[in-house]
Amino acid sequence: METLRASWFGFEKTWTWYRRNWRATAVSSFLTPVLFLLALGLGFGSQVQSTALIGGVPYLQYLAPALIVVTAVQGATFESTYPVMSQFMWQKSFVAMVATPITPAQVLYSQVMWIGSQLLLRAGVFVGIAALLGAAAGPGILLAIPLATLAGLAFGAPLVAYSATLDKPDAFTNIFRFVLMPMTLFTGAFFPVSQLPDWLLPLVWLTPAWHGIELARGATFGTLGVLPALGHIAYLGVLVAVGIALGVKFFHRRLAM
Amino acid sequence: MSEGFVNVGWVDNLVEAKALTKHFGSFEAVRGIDVEVRRGEAFGFLGPNGAGKSSTMRMISCVSGRTGGDLEVLGMDPATQGPKIRARLGVVPQLDNLDTELTVRQNLQIYGRYFGMSRARCREKAEELLEFAQLSDRADHEVEPLSGGMKRRLTIARSLVNDPELLLLDEPTTGLDPQARHLLWDRLFRLKQDGVTLIITTHYMDEAEQLCDRLVVMDGGRIAAEGSPSELINRYATKEVLELRFQPGAEKPDLARFADRVEVLPDRLLLYTPDGEQTLAKVHEQGVQPVQSLVRRSSLEDVFLRLTGRTLVD
Numbered sequence: 001m002e003t004l005r006a007s008w009f010g011f012e013k014t015w016t017w018y019r020r021n022w023r024a025t026a027v028s029s030f031l032t033p034v035l036f037l038l039a040l041g042l043g044f045g046s047q048v049q050s051t052a053l054i055g056g057v058p059y060l061q062y063l064a065p066a067l068i069v070v071t072a073v074q075g076a077t078f079e080s081t082y083p084v085m086s087q088f089m090w091q092k093s094f095v096a097m098v099a100t101p102i103t104p105a106q107v108l109y110s111q112v113m114w115i116g117s118q119l120l121l122r123a124g125v126f127v128g129i130a131a132l133l134g135a136a137a138g139p140g141i142l143l144a145i146p147l148a149t150l151a152g153l154a155f156g157a158p159l160v161a162y163s164a165t166l167d168k169p170d171a172f173t174n175i176f177r178f179v180l181m182p183m184t185l186f187t188g189a190f191f192p193v194s195q196l197p198d199w200l201l202p203l204v205w206l207t208p209a210w211h212g213i214e215l216a217r218g219a220t221f222g223t224l225g226v227l228p229a230l231g232h233i234a235y236l237g238v239l240v241a242v243g244i245a246l247g248v249k250f251f252h253r254r255l256a257m
Numbered sequence: 258m259s260e261g262f263v264n265v266g267w268v269d270n271l272v273e274a275k276a277l278t279k280h281f282g283s284f285e286a287v288r289g290i291d292v293e294v295r296r297g298e299a300f301g302f303l304g305p306n307g308a309g310k311s312s313t314m315r316m317i318s319c320v321s322g323r324t325g326g327d328l329e330v331l332g333m334d335p336a337t338q339g340p341k342i343r344a345r346l347g348v349v350p351q352l353d354n355l356d357t358e359l360t361v362r363q364n365l366q367i368y369g370r371y372f373g374m375s376r377a378r379c380r381e382k383a384e385e386l387l388e389f390a391q392l393s394d395r396a397d398h399e400v401e402p403l404s405g406g407m408k409r410r411l412t413i414a415r416s417l418v419n420d421p422e423l424l425l426l427d428e429p430t431t432g433l434d435p436q437a438r439h440l441l442w443d444r445l446f447r448l449k450q451d452g453v454t455l456i457i458t459t460h461y462m463d464e465a466e467q468l469c470d471r472l473v474v475m476d477g478g479r480i481a482a483e484g485s486p487s488e489l490i491n492r493y494a495t496k497e498v499l500e501l502r503f504q505p506g507a508e509k510p511d512l513a514r515f516a517d518r519v520e521v522l523p524d525r526l527l528l529y530t531p532d533g534e535q536t537l538a539k540v541h542e543q544g545v546q547p548v549q550s551l552v553r554r555s556s557l558e559d560v561f562l563r564l565t566g567r568t569l570v571d
């Protein structure tokens with residue numbers, strides 16, 4: 001209880017910052033995904049013939065739930081890298097917080113809470129816009145909001161922990177290029193993974209994005225069995241838990257040396 | 258002892274350290290120091306770069322764990338009661354860590370929330386501290402463009418948000434111009450008068466002499482001496498110092514017989530003596546002609562030189 005309270009104060013700080021600065025991030029967090037939906041779903045999608053492989057649904061509706069997940073994973077990646085490093089090294093707000101009754105672990109919780117709330121917010125806005133554009137196949141797409149958030153955190157939480165170990169941001173560029181980029185393109189958002197060579201599939205199954213997309217699309221079209229769903233959720237949940245456990249350890253090491 | 262007085266958290270020594278050490282890997286930053294800070298006093302750590310002042314402060318502020326020895330702060334053990342102790346401390350770190358993208362007022366209010374204070378109380382306290390730091394007219398400006406002195410004042414104001422019993426200031430005035438320093442000193446005097454216990458680290462002799470009731474001189478992770486500024490000056494220096502400056506590279510005469518002690522610096526001789534003018538006269542009688550001579554009262558700088566063989570600020 002005390003921990004939740006303390007983490008909430010850290011959350012409040014970021015919220016105060018966000019209220020002053022959200023306009024600067026609005027383009028990347030809200031506009032970009034919508035542009036993707038317009039260009040790929042409506043524009044490119046009009047040239048795509050629906051096949052049995054994508055369940056015989058219009059490409060725009062096939063794409064929408066997956067795009068929510070991909071957007072969440074991307075958002076989580078950005079929120080878990082530079083802002084985290086900055087609060088250790090440049091803004092130093094984490095350093096300031098641990099001089100108060102707040103502990104390094106609570107700092108970590110507040111950061112994960114913040115990222116989660118951002119992902120929820122963005123996914124919610126996205127679903128609203130998708131509905132307006134006729135990209136929502138049914139009310140099931142609402143479930144994509146928490147599921148995309150879970151998938152985002154499954155990547156973001158371990159990344160927050162990793163960011164706490166770094167002294168310079170160079171590694172981030174590589175993560176964006178060699179992990180985030182392929183994870184965006186090749187985990188089933190834009191085309192079924194069955195089109196990929198077999199040897200690549202185990203790698204795809206490791207990604208939080210693939211599990212998230214399976215869940216979000218399955219929930220939207222009602223095509224997902226309970227057992228596979230629980231399996232995906234469990235996998236993502238474990239990633240979040242491992243990320244938080246490592247985060248607590250690394251935040252402590254970084255802030256309480 | 259009556260029941261009411263048991264365990265109210267009242268202790269006379271706010272800090273008690275015995276054989277306290279701090280290692281970073283194999284490097285020993287703090288090598289076994291004994292320190293006692295009494296309620297109501299202003300206590301100083303004086304020492305050059307790398308002496309271990311900040312490392313010690315971070316252990317006392319219950320942020321960094323100790324490697325060895327005993328430490329009690331407010332009568333509690335930082336290793337197990339960290340958050341509870343920190344709730345009653347104010348900390349001014351060596352490097353400002355304000356939220357530069359928030360306003361001055363928001364910085365104060367947010368910090369109050371970290372201590373679990375209600376929003377209403379935070380608003381009220383922020384007003385009071387803005388006044389204290391003479392920042393009321395900047396209240397709704399962002400922190401980033403403020404001057405160094407204003408930021409430092411804000412950091413100090415922020416550290417007072419929880420009405421701390423013990424205030425830890427790590428080099429509170431480094432990098433400030435003389436006017437800003439004097440303003441800060443004035444604020445610290447006022448706090449002391451209100452009964453706040455202060456622990457201050459500094460490189461500056463005048464700061465230590467002005468502010469500290471008691472201090473320790475630290476060097477290489479150890480305590481070299483301890484006492485009040487005047488005690489230390491009496492013990493490790495003489496009443497006056499005669500400084501004789503010579504041409505760089507010139508052979509310096511041996512004047513040991515004219516003073517209690519002589520320090521040889523690259524460009525100067527320092528003669529420690531009860532009466533500087535008299536010593537100067539004797540030196541002149543000997544036909545020694547320095548480029549420049551100066552008689553002054555001895556200071557903590559001289560104490561430091563005596564203890565470590567080095568000057569404190571290069």
Ligand SMILES: Nc1ncnc2c1ncn2[C@@H]1O[C@H](COP(=O)(O)OP(=O)(O)OP(=O)(O)O)[C@@H](O)[C@H]1O
Nearest residue numbers: 257281284286304305306307308309310311312313
């Ligand atoms: N996190 C750390 N990791 C490794 N070494 C450290 C760390 N913090 C401090 N040190 C080392 O410990 C020694 C003491 O540092 P400390 O910051 O306590 O000195 P200081 O007296 O505060 O010096 P200054 O006047 O420069 O602030 C220095 O040699 C420093 O390099």
Ligand SMILES: [Mg+2]
Nearest residue numbers: 310311312351
């Ligand atoms: Mg220091």
